[in-house]
Amino acid sequence: MAFNAFSDYLLLEKNYSKLTLRAYTSDLEEFRNFISEEFNTVIIDDVNYQQIRNWIVHLVEKGITNRSINRKVSSLNTYFKFLIKTKDIEVNPLSKHKALKISKEVQVPFSQSEMQEALAQLDSQTGFEAIRNKLIIELFYATGIRRIELVQLKLTDVDLSNKTLKVLGKRNKERYIPLLDSVIETIKSYSEERNKLEIISDKPYLFLTKKGVKIYETLVYRIINNYFSKVSSKVKRSPHILRHSFATHLLNQGANLNAVKELLGHSSLAATQVYTHNSIAELKKVYSNTHPRSKN
Structure with missing residues (x-):
């Protein structure tokens, strides 16, 4: 199996x-383990x-989401x-495969009052x-990272x-996001507290645990879920909802869609347009409340 060559390619x-x-x-690896058990082979190429x-049926039966x-x-x-590219195989067995249907989940952003x-x-x-x-909360909401x-x-x-904040996004693409004065003040306060830590193992990283090591994703999720569970009854209270709130609130205030795309680090406008749903709802509300003919 050309794992090394494939890894280099990616x-x-x-x-x-x-x-x-x-x-x-x-x-x-998961697929290879499956075919090893079911078909007594470890050669994915064949x-x-x-x-x-x-394998797909097996995953469905395990309760894995579509x-x-x-x-x-x-x-x-x-x-x-990749194997077609390297001429190791002639036909892609997945060439006619259709992805499983995914129900569209409505991502409900936090309101501005919930953020406050x-x-x-x-x-x-x-x-x-x-x-x-x-x-952490301020950065999520002020930058949409x-x-x-x-x-x-x-x-x-x-x-x-x-x-400004330099962010390394998907596919190692860098982008620069402006920082609000209020966030800068919090960064300065945090830096003072960070410098007081007795031991810092991961010195280059901005966010650390109290033990001085780089913060990890599950802890970040717990932090967001903990604070927002006290102010919001929404089912989803995650960092992604904060990113969603950032984009939605900007669009509600009239921000240019392309500018929001750049701030979010999206490669296409299609990815950003998912955030316009709530903005359109807000526009309809404003429209119905302000248009002269709406009262008739």
């Missing part, structure tokens, strides 16, 4: 991150579509496309963790003199 030619590479490798269908299954199959498809209430919880609190948590992007932020990514 890293060097496709410019995928190491995190994405691990996800692809994990999916391929499988047929029916064997892949058996979205996750589609992602796993997509990893496999990318591998087969969540941050108000932290205004009077002191100490390293409280100020760190406040900065992804959770993994926040976790990977380094001290050198913050430019206080130019009031």
Whole structure:
């Protein structure tokens, strides 16, 4: 199995991150383990579509979501496309495969009042963790960055003199996001508390645990869920909903869609347009309340 060559292809030619590479490798290993048990082979290059269908059925029966299954199959498809490129196979067994249907989930953003209430919880609190948590919430809401992007932020990514934040997004694409004065003040407060830590193992990284190591994604999720569970009854209270709130509130205030696309780090407008649903709802509300003919 041309794992090494495939890995080099993803890293060097496709410019995928190491995190994405691990996800692809994990999916391929999972499929290889399946065909080893079911068909007594570990050579993915020789499988047929029916064997892949058996794997998909197996995943469905395990309760894996259609979205996750589609992602796993997509990893496999990318591998087969690589084998076509290198002329190791002539036909992609997934060439006619249709992805499983995914029900569209309505992502409900936090309201502006919920955002204010969540941050108000932290205004009077002191100490390293409280100020760190406040900065995490403020950064998510003020910049719209992804959770993994926040976790990977380094001290050198913050430019206080130019009031900008350098973010390393998908496929190692860099973007610069302006920082609000209020966020800069919180960054300064956090830096003071960070410097008081007795031990710092991961010195380059901006966000640390109280033990001085780089913060991790599950902790970031718990922080967001904890604070917003006190001010919101929404089912989903995650970093992604904060990103959604950032985009929705900007669009509600009349921000240009293309500008929001650049801030979010999207490669196409289609990805950004998903956030316009709530903005259109807000426009309809304003329209019905203000148009002279709406009262008739």
